[in-house]
Amino acid sequence: MCLAVPGQLLEIRGEDLERSGRVRFGGVIREVSLACLPEARVDDYVLVHAGLAISRLDADEAEQVFRYLEEIGLAGSGTEVAQRGGPTGGGAS
């Protein structure tokens, strides 16, 4: 129920409680409320839940998941997992 889906903002109209926008999710375009995102601009990616845009996705922060392992020094070469009998393949797709 807390599922929220990212989409790209194509167009904005209205103000205040009535502020809304057209958002493209993959091939589907829907009208969503922007009442809680006054700072959202056309082309932004927003997260939409139950018809309401709840956040604007931060493109820089979106990359941190790919940098984190190096940053904390846990990237490693990855041989010891195989020795411990852990998984070696992906599987999380």
Next chain:
Amino acid sequence: MKFLDEYRDPETARRYVQAIHRCVTRPWTLMEVCGGQTHAIVRHGLDRLLPEEVTLLHGPGCPVCVTPVERIDQAVHLAGNPEVILCSFGDMLRVPGSCRDLLEARAAGGDVRVVYSPLDALALARRHPDRQVVFFAVGFETTAPANALAVAMARRQGLDNFSILVSHVLVPPAIEALLASPRNRVQGFLAAGHVCTIMGTREYEPLARRHRVPFVVTGFEPLDLLQGILMCLHQLEEGRFEVENQYSRSVAAEGNPQARRLLEEVFEVVPRRWRGLGEIPASGLGLRADWGEFDATSRFGLDDRPREDAGECRAGEVLSGVLSPVDCPAFGGRCTPETPLGAPMVSGEGACAAYHRYRRLEEAT
């Protein structure tokens, strides 16, 4: 899709799994609170990629599951009123009440409609001025702003035929109740990223300090979950009990200020009964007195007395992480998604439904 597919990259996932194996030296028990995360974990088999020292328990974050019986009965009762169009998220239709569910109420002639947003219900109210439109407002902090907005717009548009049947619940008080229980085994939490998108991260600070447990605000894709698990384990291994934010692309420390302001204006914190878990103090949202005209319970004079669950469903134990769904004697036999005995088998976020969908065949062999 952008902001989705890249978080399912198998090569990065493999590196996270290796880092987790490298980090863990002792047994640890973590809980993911949100049912959406439970489904992602079980579906992608992430729990099986973890070292055997790590146990993941599934938490109470399924709003459909914790909506109390009397609230379902009220919705069923409203559906029987020929004046009413009852609107609900689809998941609520199969949740058993004390004698029937909303799907049966619809089969008996009730006007029950599935909508995607409370704003769709508001549009229905504008189109049908001769009918009473009621939206079944369940959900956590994530969903509450959309409902607050619908009510605020109804007032502004002068609609007197729109109301909501409110059963909102709040996450931190439920975590507090779990941590206070003598049966608690959880040592670290993955906090639900979309709840924190609205509320921010600060509510977890006192919980982390008081109970000496780490919280990592976590997203919903496989890489998010693996990173959240790693961050939580890393804290535990180092003896830290902090609130960290894995889902920073969506979550700011202060949450969404407009959404919080809207919540504050329309709702107040109230005690709430959680199905299977009982009453938890200050764990729900109800309409403030000056928004009372939008409260379906008073508008239709509904019977609001608590009702007890009869039957063999052990949802309370499943929701608090004490019982694994597959260990419920009814699982997969008397209780299936086609003939659910309890809400955790119905909902797209219920733990029983997740195991039935992705694990049933192998668990049976």
